[in-house]
Amino acid sequence: EADIYQTPRYLVIGTGKKITLECSQTMGHDKMYWYQQDPGMELHLIHYSYGVNSTEKGDLSSESTVSRIRTEHFPLTLESARPSHTSQYLCASSEDWGSGRTDTQYFGPGTRLTVL
Amino acid sequence: RKEVEQDPGPFNVPEGATVAFNCTYSNSASQSFFWYRQDCRKEPKLLMSVYSSGNEDGRFTAQLNRASQYISLLIRDSKLSDSATYLCVVKGNYGQNFVFGPGTRLSVLP
DSSP states (O other): OOOEEEEOSEEEEOTTOOEEEEEEESSOOSEEEEEEEOTTSOOEEEEEESSTTOOEEOSSOOSOEEOOSBTTBOOEEESSOOGGGOEEEEEEEEOOOSSSTTOOEEEOOOEEEEEO | OOSEEEOOSOEEEETTOOEEEEEEESOTTOOEEEEEEEOTTSOOEEEEEOOTTOEEETTEEEEEETTTTEEEEEEOSOOGGGOEEEEEEEEOSTTOOEEEOOOEEEEEEO
């Protein structure tokens, strides 16, 4: 089992609220990712990080922001939630040796966000 | 054109059937290849890595053809519990991200 955790698992919140989705991993992985996925649809990369103090935007534009102050922790924040932010948010981590075989990506259980 | 493409689903097969999934990728510099499985409303989980020589894990066989930029997954003697979406994943070298295909949904019927 992957040692990557997300909280909360489910969040229902009103429009305009600030929210932070937590993600932590105990595998010592340098690289971490946030994906957004609507039901039955594809995964979209919204943020990633190469390590502490590194954050990059992914392929899908997102109003969320991320931070990486500690290796094991990669929280995602929405300053003002809107109904269009309703989705599942999946955090992942991986090694990045470049050797191919060991670059496995592990996912957390996800946070299902509903903004009313 | 998407960087990773998969067979459009869904595949509806009876128990015990053999089913094959196909995947093509456009980046010839890709280094790592994987099949992930995603159950409904769950996170993707690694099914198997795909090596150049091909590899087998029980009822599952994965093959890679670098020249054609093609990956396949074969499931033999399919079980009801195999019902899920199967994601083809490709990664470049150091520093590059994982690229996920859109997935192919499999339903194994009793």
